[in-house]
Amino acid sequence: MRTLDPGVERIRAWRGQSYAVDFFGLGPWGLRVNGWQPVDPAAYSIFEAALYAPCDGIVIAAEGAMPDNEVPDEDTAKRLGNHVILR
Numbered sequence: 001m002r003t004l005d006p007g008v009e010r011i012r013a014w015r016g017q018s019y020a021v022d023f024f025g026l027g028p029w030g031l032r033v034n035g036w037q038p039v040d041p042a043a044y045s046i047f048e049a050a051l052y053a054p055c056d057g058i059v060i061a062a063e064g065a066m067p068d069n070e071v072p073d074e075d076t077a078k079r080l081g082n083h084v085i086l087r
Helices: 009-017
Strands: 059-063 083-086
């Protein structure tokens, strides 16, 4: 993974996300969102959907109380957001 290569300076800020997995859902027409970059998180198929761990492991950290960001904003101070870390 290029994000793990210390020689690639332009992606240094993202190095900690090298092992992250982002999940998305698909609606009935195979689309992940209803509309073109809607601001309402409920327009995204994954919103409030049940999510299961992609592998076996021990939960070493979890956060689920952070508020939803407005699309397409990011909280650069708290990049992990709501998350589960497995080992």
